[in-house]
Amino acid sequence: MTCCTMGLMLLLGQAAANDVWPQWRGPTGDSVAPGKGLPTKWSATDNVAWKTPIPGWGTSTPAIWKDAIFLTTQVDDRKLFFLRIDAATGKVVWMREVGEGQPRRKGPVGVNRFHDEHNMASPSPVTDGQHVWVHFGNGDLACYDFAGNQIWAKNLAKEHGVYSIWWGHANSPVLVGDLLISVCMQDTKGGGKNYLVAHEKLTGKQKWYAPREYGAKEEPADSYTTPLLYTPRPMGEGPGVRARTELILFGANVVDGYDPSTGKRLWLCKPFTGNRVISGPTLAGDTIYAVQGMKGPVFALKAGGSGDTTADNVKWKYPAKATPDAASPVYANGLVFLANNDGIATCLDAENGKELWKERLAANFRATPLVHDGKIYFFSKDAKAIIALANREFKKISTNELGEDMMASPAAAHGSLFIRTRSHLYRIGNVK
Secondary structure, three states, X not given: OOHHHHHHHHHHOOOXXXXXXXXXXXXXXXXXXXXXXXXOOOOOOOOEEEEXXXXXXXXXXXXXXXXXXXXXXXXXXXXXXXXXXXXXXXOEEEEEEEEEOOXXXXXXXXXXXXXXXXXXXXXXXXXXXXEEEEEOOOOEEEEEEOOOXXXXXXXXXXXXXXXXXXXXOOOOOEEEOOXXXXXXXXXXXXXXXXXXXXXXXXXXXXXXXXXXXXXOOOHHHOXXXXXXXXXXXXXXXXXXXXXXXXXXXXXOOEEEEEOOOOOOEEEEEOOOOOOOEOOOOEEEXXXXXXXXXXXXXXXXXXXXXXXXXXXXXXXXXXXXXXXXXXXXXXEEOOEEEEEOOOOEEEEEEOOOOOEEEEEEOXXXXXXXXXXXXXXXXXXXXXXXXEEEEOOOOOOEEEEEEOOOOOOOOOEEEOOEEEEEOOOEEEEEOOOO
16 A cells, blocks of 8 residues: 555545545546455446436546435536445435536637537546535535535635636645645636635635746646646654655646645646646656656656656657547556557556556547556546456457447446446445
8 A cells, every 4th residue: 555545545434435536536646456356357238336317417536425425426417416325225316506607618728618529527536535626617616414414615716816727626625634726727718817715624725825836837837637646765864754745736737745834835847748637647656657748758757746847757768659638647556557549458567667568458548547457457548448457468258338438437336346437437346
């Protein structure tokens, strides 16, 4: 277990790790589903515990805490909703309207202009087991309890300036202790700002605000990524020695680390020269794996440090050969796995970046793969799941199809997969 994993596992409280998927990319923020026993064979009719129609559509990933599944959606390209679904039955327990927003599909890029592949229900919810927080691409940020009561609400676009990112805001918030932290990384030409902001999670009171500006212009300034949490190993031993958690961001061709309690920048690393970034970074131990925007090279960077670490913390660079534009890298068994937009999967040696295998598995990928029990689950845009061993040589286990459009990354809990398609939420696997 990495030091990052140990820090994030504190979020789980008394819940078993395999009973929750509390945030974007799971309990440890790295798309790793703990435990054993996730299904490896299914179809639209076989091994489906339930299939629930979802009003409207969105690309956010479900947040799961024991029997509660939380999901955001946008109806009629206008109304923004938040649902609780029962994990055992698939029944919608309640549905709340959070706000409204109208994505533009035509005209110049910038304020409220959204790519056709997503809408304002792209940021994923996050929960601590008692409350759940939702964010939307119009700026709405709100806290609810598990009964569906709104605790507080605000709009970040109204408070801190418009979202002027070219193709629609999509960053998910993260919890760090008693703080909810949100980020905005974008082209400021339309009047927006670049920043991090922290709110007290139960009151919504702003704790701190930190500008983040690196001079990137136009689309290279845009980032659709979600922060990572990193807890370096503490220096020394003894009761007074504690590890500090760091918040890691990727955008504007810079990976940097912040103190989440104050918003102070601690370090930055900037070997990138690419465009906007959709593929989020992945952390394994003390190493960050990040894909330069617009299908650029993959970099392995040492996390942490002080000041500008570019000269010392770049471990290796894998050239731009079939690298992802959307899906985040994943790590397993000392290997890094990539799923690019054209349906090609690649395996790299995590130590040196050497390419070990490359296979065309599907027509295209958008969802970030899932790691579970020595296997990699790749999900294509047409909801085809190709499962392969996390090995240095390619070995496919199975191919499974649902026959629907799929943009959202999967979630896993209770020994089941929870797959969001354009119109449904599926539970794949037996209900115990």
